[in-house]
Amino acid sequence: MNINLIIGNNIRERRNQLGLSQEKLAEFSNLSVNFISKLERTNGQNISIQNLYQIAFALQTDVNSLLAQTGSEYQEPASEETIPTPNVQLLTRQLELMEPQQAERLAKNFLQILAEIK
Structure with missing residues (x-):
């Protein structure tokens, strides 16, 4: 599976787990709603490590969890670090x-x- 699709699926899954809209995630990560939407639904939206970090931070997770190919379910980060x-x-x-x-x-x-x- 394409890494962009994996990232987008993991972002959407985690965002839904937290009950956040794309608009709230965009606000919390200081990115645009359009950018978040494209990340979640296409494989053509590339993401910088800085933006990925901002999204991970807003989703109370780590970058590794957003990169992991876990099937269809997001997995909590292994770290006990409080975010x-x-x-x-x-x-x-x-x-x-x-x-x-x-x-x-x-x-x-x-x-x-x-x-x-x-």
């Missing part, structure tokens, strides 16, 4: 894009809220 959820990743990315002082103020406020919840 942040898509919303945590998106929040982190947003904080990284802010001015450092503003990001620090928001992070401090988030930590205070969390301390009050405990």
